[in-house]
Amino acid sequence: MWGTIMDYRISENVKNVKPSAIREIFKFLSVPGLISFAAGNPSPESFPTEEMQKASNAVFQSSASAALQYGTTEGYAPLRDWVKNRLVNKFSSFTVNDEVIITTGGQQGIDLFSRVMLNAGDTVICESPSFIGALNAFRVCGANTVGVEMEEDGISVSGLESALKNNKGAKFIYLIPTFHNPTGITTSLEKRKEIYRLALKYGALILEDNPYGELRFAGEDVPTIKSIDTEGIVVYTSSFSKILSSGMRVGYLCGPKQIIDRCVVVKQANDVHTNLFFQMLVSKYLEDNDIDKHIQTIKELYKRKASLMINGLENGLSGEVRFTRPEGGLFLWVSLPDGDSSEIFKSCIEKNIAVVDGKAFLPQPASCSSVRLNYSMPTDEQITRGTEIFCANVNEFIKR
């Protein structure tokens, strides 16, 4: 009876947004014996649980009432200061014209910026493929997402210029330039400069999403786009999800004050502030522990797992199949010469291997013959065995 009498008159923006396609995969993941390369999660080994428990007890001992009371929307000042210092010292990505706020995960940073910037019908230019969570945040605002293909060293610059020309007034360019999700690709410094130049030329802002920036296990650091932002057009988002805990939902947004001020107004209406206890816990943890030492252990873990997977793919895959060799982060991208990625996904599931159908990551409907693989979650044994099965399956798939 409900909902038949009522047409609930859902808003135009939300009517057409589907849940993340990745959730559909979850149905398959409880099959016994299944090896999953489909996760988006950091390894549970990356959570320093003992030290976090110590920090938790310290917060309870010293500041329980304050930690459980309402806080400010901008976030816990000592944590904001830590983030500013980190952005300055490690990334050269914060200046006197910027402000930093604490967000409920990096996702909320993307969502707040979207709500501040986007009118329904506005255009966001993205890498293709791109991060599903961001694409959905843009779509919930009623924006059009336009994709520009990626090359081995980042977005196609000529493709980006065409997209900016064809979408005059595009509000911003959304990028994950370091250890890109889903491809694992890192955009070269040269391309970053070109992207910046084009953004200025066409009056678009840049949303730089850098959740994996601390997780480099090979190669050399590449400066962030924010670090070359002389004109105040880059807003930068990141989080503690991949270096401390994903489930606690503590991230940050950094950008020109005028924009961040608007994000604060929206955040206040959204959730008032991020869980204050965990902001204080993280601050205490950072005070009492060497985060870089901890990050080093995560890098070593992911380096080992990535190497196992990459070696397996190098040894096992037919030469027609390309795949990325990430220098950090959680993912790599396998591209078949042809075939529908949904069929590729299905054939893998039939062999009890879960990957992510590449189509889910596209800003615009298009053909796709790629799938995303994750190496942070499976055990070494699962990576070794699973990669072998995956390669055999893919090689067979090509021959169809």
Place this chain on the structure above:
Amino acid sequence: MWGTIMDYRISENVKNVKPSAIREIFKFLSVPGLISFAAGNPSPESFPTEEMQKASNAVFQSSASAALQYGTTEGYAPLRDWVKNRLVNKFSSFTVNDEVIITTGGQQGIDLFSRVMLNAGDTVICESPSFIGALNAFRVCGANTVGVEMEEDGISVSGLESALKNNKGAKFIYLIPTFHNPTGITTSLEKRKEIYRLALKYGALILEDNPYGELRFAGEDVPTIKSIDTEGIVVYTSSFSKILSSGMRVGYLCGPKQIIDRCVVVKQANDVHTNLFFQMLVSKYLEDNDIDKHIQTIKELYKRKASLMINGLENGLSGEVRFTRPEGGLFLWVSLPDGDSSEIFKSCIEKNIAVVDGKAFLPQPASCSSVRLNYSMPTDEQITRGTEIFCANVNEFIKR
């Protein structure tokens, strides 16, 4: 230089939204000797810090990795189940046609529902005055907020019908029917039924906000509007902010599945899920402790403080000044026969008493001669002394 070259092209919806006016008050609150009746916070005495620390350690011991990992958008299942049971057993406010999700505070429940329902230009009908956080959530969606005056027992029914007639297609009616913020008024059952009838008649949904529903210290419980929702038009929001901890940001939203499903899609884009550790902590706390016993201590605390304040006002205020006598919650409302509430606010500050300018709570610009007072935060001594000074000041103000 930044922002002068760039017109940041903020979205239409957000361009015109101001921060909560209450934040402006914060500047005044650090004056030494100031007595503040301006808070919106629950008393820190209402946080069971020892038991929460025990629950925290229990979660670390048993489930640290799971608690720090990504969770599901809908929320931690045992906590959702507890909420469903509570809604059924205590409030008769959940049926098989409903769904419950965990939100990042009650605020996020309001925000998600707004994003799901509101197109820019849509109308939300509110009590006048109403809760600032909700008004801002509606405004951030580009909605118009139309106010209907409140009477001693709730919104004016004839006023509501006029508003529905004059705003055909109004999406929903927003109410805080129990221990209303800012007035402390409880809407009678008779009026709740009338409101429901009118909502059905004019095709509007109802957003029932009940953050204080557990905090009754006088009188009898009044059934929620959700409990008489035979047609599936009521969405209900509440939280643990006033019975466990406000700063942890754990709330819930309950409503018809078709609507809540859409809220899940938006929440996923907003912040993926609410801090999982605290969802598990709350669940553990509820398992190991008697929440009703704890709530009873809060009721006694607020009863005592409210009585002190009400007695002070009864003894001290000139007969021309009206004020509400709440049966629960955190606030009461003082209405002068005339005068600008901003001037009333200023005159109180000059006497080192902070209240909240009633104008901040209006859905539409209008004259206002009322201020909100809070009794949960000040000490008994501050209430006694501050109320005396407040009354003297108000009596003098009237004579101007």
